[in-house]
Amino acid sequence: MPVSADPLAALAARSPRRATASLKALPAAARLAFRGREGAIGPAGDAFGVPLPREACRFTTNEHRSALWLGPDEWILLAPGADAAPIAAAIEAATAGVPHSLVDVSSRSVGLELTGPKAAFVLNQGCPLPLDLARFPVGMCTRTLFHKAEIVLSRTGSETFRIDVWRSFAPYVWNLLEEGRRELD
Numbered sequence: 520m521p522v523s524a525d526p527l528a529a530l531a532a533r534s535p536r537r538a539t540a541s542l543k544a545l546p547a548a549a550r551l552a553f554r555g556r557e558g559a560i561g562p563a564g565d566a567f568g569v570p571l572p573r574e575a576c577r578f579t580t581n582e583h584r585s586a587l588w589l590g591p592d593e594w595i596l597l598a599p600g601a602d603a604a605p606i607a608a609a610i611e612a613a614t615a616g617v618p619h620s621l622v623d624v625s626s627r628s629v630g631l632e633l634t635g636p637k638a639a640f641v642l643n644q645g646c647p648l649p650l651d652l653a654r655f656p657v658g659m660c661t662r663t664l665f666h667k668a669e670i671v672l673s674r675t676g677s678e679t680f681r682i683d684v685w686r687s688f689a690p691y692v693w694n695l696l697e698e699g700r701r702e703l704d
Contacts, residue, residue, distance in 0.1 A: 526689045527629060530697075539637040539703045542696055545630035545681070549603035551596040553610070555619035563621075566613035567596050567606065578660045578673055587660045587673060595671060595683070597630075628671075629689045633696060634679040641699035642672070642680060652677060668692050
């Protein structure tokens with residue numbers, strides 16, 4: 520179950536609205552780190568309710584869940600507002616007897632959303648990736664750096680990015696994103 524203490528609550532409450540780049544904390548989510556080879560991938564996706572993507576640096580999603588490809592045999596499974604235990608039990612049952620690893624990392628990270636016409640500009644102040652739509656299209660995700668913090672970055676819309684960051688680095692990343700947003704004033 521996700522940790523209830525929200526490291527961003529106070530920061531989010533003081534965050535000014537900016538139409539050019541809006542920043543918000545996302546609700547707690549079940550996060551599962553899944554690793555497996557070919558025989559486990561399909562059953563794990565079926566049990567999770569979202570097929571695990573097979574294309575590098577891409578994610579698949581439905582209304583309630585997302586599966587992010589982070590490596591040749593590594594995915595992060597996100598289920599906002601859900602309890603990780605029943606999801607993990609379903610995946611374990613579906614992959615029984617097939618070599619794999621499934622770890623509940625729900626308490627490790629928090630999610631942020633940065634959206635607006637200047638969202639890529641704000642992110643590029645601390646992220647070395649080219650974030651234009653042609654090179655980082657909707658549906659892409661990757662593990663990268665934002666200043667000195669490791670993040671998982673996903674583009675969920677043409678002007679919308681999801682950022683997963685370790686809980687201990689969340690205030691640091693939030694404050695740097697706020698600093699970048701202030702430059703838009």
